[in-house]
């Protein structure tokens with residue numbers, strides 16, 4: 001597979017181009033942000049406890065690898081996957097002991113039932129709504145029975161357009177979604193909902209944030 005064979009749909013190419021352009025600025029902006037968000041850290045702690053030790057965990061849409069590194073520090077055997085080669089370069093630089101691979105989470109090169117856990121932390125927000133059922137079926141396929149999925153996303157009904165972030169000549173829509181709609185799609189894909197956390201907006205955030213954990 002070349003480094004673009006997985007770009008099977010236009011929205012994947014647009015997403016990759018966007019994140020390749022902003023990777024260094026994004027990494028700098030969000031490098032330490034998890035240190036200021038106790039609800040997120042509690043959510044990752046709960047996820048790590050539910051997954052337990054011993055099974056492989058995938059951080060899908062890992063970006064610069066800040067969540068991958070946090071999950072590894074919680075004792076999980078985690079690797080990262082992303083579309084963007086610039087994001088992966090940073091993830092490898094900042095987490096030299098961890099594995100990062102390029103690909104699309106819509107078509108994972110991972111055997112059926114082989115993962116104990118999967119995380120999609122603000123990475124499903126660029127997948128069109130009509131592609132979400134197949135994305136969640138793919139997550140269900142790679143998880144072992146009893147394995148856990150963690151999703152993070154912004155709450156809302158309208159997308160937010162990021163136009164020329166940090167002055168880069170790119171634009172991309174970030175979809176906000178209702179936790180009930182996402183939970184329903186996860187159940188349709190064969191998941192059982194374990195927990196749903198909705199955190200109020202903080203600092204410069206405009207909307208609430210949702211964190212869902214589901215069991216395969």
Ligand SMILES: C[S@@+](CC[C@H](N)C(=O)[O-])C[C@H]1O[C@@H](n2cnc3c(N)ncnc32)[C@H](O)[C@@H]1O
Nearest residue numbers: 019061062063082083084087104105121122123
């Ligand atoms: C908002 S960033 C979040 C990155 C990281 N999870 C974090 O919290 O720092 C979204 C990331 O998801 C990746 N992404 C989006 N769609 C993807 C897909 N279909 N397959 C793999 N990665 C994807 C993007 O390239 C980008 O790095």
